[in-house]
Amino acid sequence: DIQMTQSPSSLSASVGDRVTITCQASQDISNYLNWYQQKPGKAPKLLIYDASNLETGVPSRFSGSGSGTDFTFTISSLQPEDIATYYCQQYDNLRTFGGGTKVEIK
Amino acid sequence: QVQLQESGPGLVKPSETLSLTCTVSGGSISSYYWSWIRQPPGKGLEWIGYIYYSGSTNYNPSLKSRVTISVDTSKNQFSLKLSSVTAADTAVYYCARDTRVFDYDSSGYLYYFDYWGQGTLVTVSS
Numbered sequence: 001d002i003q004m005t006q007s008p009s010s011l012s013a014s015v016g017d018r019v020t021i022t023c024q025a026s027q028d029i030s031n032y033l034n035w036y037q038q039k040p041g042k043a044p045k046l047l048i049y050d051a052s053n054l055e056t057g058v059p060s061r062f063s064g065s066g067s068g069t070d071f072t073f074t075i076s077s078l079q080p081e082d083i084a085t086y087y088c089q090q091y092d093n094l095r096t097f098g099g100g101t102k103v104e105i106k
Numbered sequence: 107q108v109q110l111q112e113s114g115p116g117l118v119k120p121s122e123t124l125s126l127t128c129t130v131s132g133g134s135i136s137s138y139y140w141s142w143i144r145q146p147p148g149k150g151l152e153w154i155g156y157i158y159y160s161g162s163t164n165y166n167p168s169l170k171s172r173v174t175i176s177v178d179t180s181k182n183q184f185s186l187k188l189s190s191v192t193a194a195d196t197a198v199y200y201c202a203r204d205t206r207v208f209d210y211d212s213s214g215y216l217y218y219f220d221y222w223g224q225g226t227l228v229t230v231s232s
Contacts, residue, residue, distance in 0.1 A: 001167060034218045036151075043200055043222035044151065050209065050216050087151055091217040094164060095141065095153035095204075 002026050002090055006098035012106045019075040021101045023066075023088035031067045032092040038100075039084045047086075048073065080105060108133040110201050110223035118195075118230050124188040128201030128223060135159050135182045139204035141219065142175060142186045144197040152197075156204050157184055191230045198225040 003026040013019050023033065031051035036044035046055045048064035051071060061076045075082055083105055088098040114126035128140070142154040155165035157175040165173045169188070177184040188195060203221040208214075 031212075032216075036219070038151075043202075043225055044219070045222075046218055046220050049218040055218075055220075089151075089153075089219075094166065095156070095217075097143075097151040097153065100150045 002029060002093050002096050004088055004090055004096050004098035006088055006101050008101060009099060010102040010104065012104045013078050014106045015078055015080060017078045019078050019082075019103060021073040021086055021088075021103075023071040023073065023098050025069045025071075025090055025092075028068050029090045029092035032090055033064075033066070033071050034089045034091070035062075035064050035073050036087045036089065037082075037084045038087065044087060075103075078103070078105070108203060108221045110203065110221055112199060112201050112223045112226040114226065114228070116227060116229060118191055118228060119232050120192055120230055121190055124186070124191050124195060124228055124230070126186045126199055126201075126226065126228070128184050128186075130182045130184075130203075135177065135179055135184065139206060139217070140177070140184045141202045141204045143200045143202055143219070144195075145200070145225070146194075146197045154186065154188075154199075193230050196228065196230045198227050200225045 005024045033051045035048035038044040047058050052064045063074050065072050085100045085102045087100050109131045111129045118124045136159045139156045141156040157163045172189045174187040201223045202219040205220045207216045209216050
């Protein structure tokens with residue numbers, strides 16, 4: 001089984017700050033990684049696929065990078081509407097989600 | 107616009123079988139993979155398994171012995187059965203489209219969950 005480790009589990013930042021979340025796979029998953037945003041009481045929403053490709057309609061302040069075992073998700077300028085929990089997810093072998101990162105406004 | 111809707115009992119007794127159905131509208135169930143994902147209250151997401159429209163399946167190894175996913179293309183539906191449930195199976199259950207796209211750069215397939223149902227809370231309790 002492939003394990004996905006996200007960090008931090010939560011963070012607090014100010015509006016306009018750059019926010020970075022990391023995701024580490026327990027083995028090489030190439031670039032087979034997606035990122036999702038989940039707001040309270042809602043289903044997750046796809047933001048980034050294939051590690052770095054922005055889903056249609058998603059604001060350009062969101063970005064992803066990495067390959068192999070280490071991946072990064074970045075919000076270049078945090079907005080109030082970005083308050084949510086973010087998950088990475090691998091699909092190299094079946095499907096596995098990271099534990100999530102809760103983003104709050106300071 | 108593709109829409110997914112979960113349906114089924116919101117309360118299941120311990121040791122019984124949880125059964126849910128996902129109805130797909132606004133598009134065909136054919137040519138896609140379809141997944142079930144769950145989220146215990148206050149916790150993270152757990153992938154349960156997927157089914158291809160043709161009927162082939164793959165399951166999370168940790169749940170494999172208790173899970174069955176099936177598809178009914180005539181009704182544009184797919185279903186989940188989880189047997190011998192305990193309180194640990196209490197969760198919001200989501201169905202999602204597991205889209206497969208051919209990537210010419212890598213000559214491989216990309217997969218992502220692009221459409222989700224709203225989720226349905228299933229509580230396991232006597």
